[in-house]
Amino acid sequence: MSTTPLAMHMSDGIVNAPTSAAFGLIAAAGLGVALVRARAQLDERTAPMAGLVAAFVFAVQMVNFPVLPGVSGHLLGGALAALLVGPWLGALCVGIVLVVQALLFADGGLTALGTNITNMALIGTAVGFGTAVVLRRIATRSRSGLIGVAFVSAFVNTVVASCGFVLQYAIGGAGGASLATVAVSIITVHVLIGIGEGVITALTVGAVSSARPDLVYFLQTAPSPVPRAAAPAPASRSTS
């Protein structure tokens, strides 16, 4: 029985085998493209940074927050990772988290890895980063602009990622629940979870951008030079 209290992702058997296999291929292809595109970006700074972002996403995903009586939510992390290390590395970070969770923690089924990766690592990351790019002008205007854009990107990431589950359920879902019922319930609860995701992402991106704006991919790729000018000299910071 899949009643482990700390299971956070889709289990095996929720969608049928052909659907799981198809999304397994989509996930593999998506992560493959991300791997190729991310490579050029990797160096002595971005490689450990992205490793830490993955570890951070893993950690924060453990902290379920309440959204309704008897219902919780947790970070998905796509927008957070993409803002910090870019969409390609970000997708890989979330993908690796999901693989570690499935293999080491029995969280998220093995045949469901493709659906989980597609929703959270591919759709969530792409949509989250895309939202931030659309809102780039606001993000580069001020610090609160950046924090607001981080919130909105993460919110959109969560809601759209949950639509991925609805799609998979529509294609090959098990059980008798009607698609409309599932869609409404899933999207409604993920609107609430998206607020939590937005708060966590805004806090994290805000903190990293005030400590080390040079390590925030989204700021470094911005056409406007404004956020870079706000970089504090790292040497002037006091040691603990």
Add this chain to the structure above:
Amino acid sequence: MSTPTRRRIPLRFFVGFGLVALLIAGLVSYLASPSPDGLDSVVRDGCTEAGDQLTGECIAQNADEHALEEGPLAGYTVGGDEGLSGVSGVIGVLATLLVAGGLFWLLRPRRGRDPGSG
């Protein structure tokens, strides 16, 4: 043109970031809501949980037991002990860092013989 200041590894920030992740997984995680998450609660709609069994009619009844359910860290425990979820989380953070960081480190393109990279 090399820009040595920009290429320096921000060690202090990295250590701090890593410690924050360890703190969240090791300690803050004990404050996590034990309720099923959004997805889990929707697939359980229509069922009631009695012990380990779901009775009624819901999507989650189609869920298979996890193939690695017997793993030592399964369910964010240590050998099934939920009180050690923080330990399990710390191991998870380190494992994720090792796998992701290691993969990214190995994949980074080597820029020939760059005298400034030492």
